[in-house]
Amino acid sequence: IDAQKAGTELVIIATDKAGNVSESTTVVIRDVTAPEKPVVNEVTDKDTTVTGQAEAGSKVEVKVNGTVIGTGTAGEDGQYEVTMDVQRAGTELVIIATDKAGNVSETTTVVIRDVTAPEKPVVNEVTDKDTTVTGQAEAGSKVEVKVNGSVIGTGTAGEDGQYKVTIDVQKAGTELVIIATDKAG
Known part of the structure; x- marks a missing residue:
């Protein structure tokens, strides 16, 4: 027979050489096929x-x-x-x-895909004599320091979240923008 769908009912009858027909036997096709993976x-x-x-x-x-x-x-x-x-x-x-x-x-x-932005970085005080920006950000995140939209330094937060970004000395009153980008972007 051709392969049948699970749940199909088959009726089996035997007929001898003299033409005598047996009582029927019914069999239901059993499902033994695993579903496709989800x-x-x-x-x-x-x-x-x-x-x-x-x-x-x-x-x-x-x-x-x-x-x-x-x-x-x-x-x-x-x-x-x-x-x-x-x-x-x-x-x-x-x-x-x-x-x-x-x-x-x-x-x-x-x-599970990461779609959660890191918390905003914590930044330690920066003076007009400093050549680094330090602080805390999401572990492994890329930390950028910008002035007027231009990147002036980048670094990576360690496993403990501590980062240190080297910059040129900035004039007093200069506004620094610090952004952390996690590994998922």
Whole structure:
């Protein structure tokens, strides 16, 4: 026979050489096919849901480090939405779909994207004799010092968030603008 869809009912009858027909036996095709791995839309460090596409009616689980942090069910159109707590940028989510027959899909892995700007940098006092600007910013962020829109120095905040940017001595009253840009831009 050709492969049949899960849930299809087959009726089997035997007829002997003399033409005698047996009673029928009914068999329902069992689903042993795993669903396709879920499609997952982008997830950011501000999102409280994971959305995407999976086999219609399948249970969708979202895991972090092997722990389920949210579950949902794909609708008839295959769309799903799983509620979760906000996750930190860089966190790896593993998404799995399980169909009604208990078949489990391959996993889809997504990494939480950083869309949160760093806090504004803390700047220590700068005098008309200083050749550095120091302070605190998001760890690993690029720190720029500008005067009248032009960059006069750049540096990188260390793992502890401390930064030191070398600049030329500035006249008293000069306005310095300090901006931190994180690794995600």
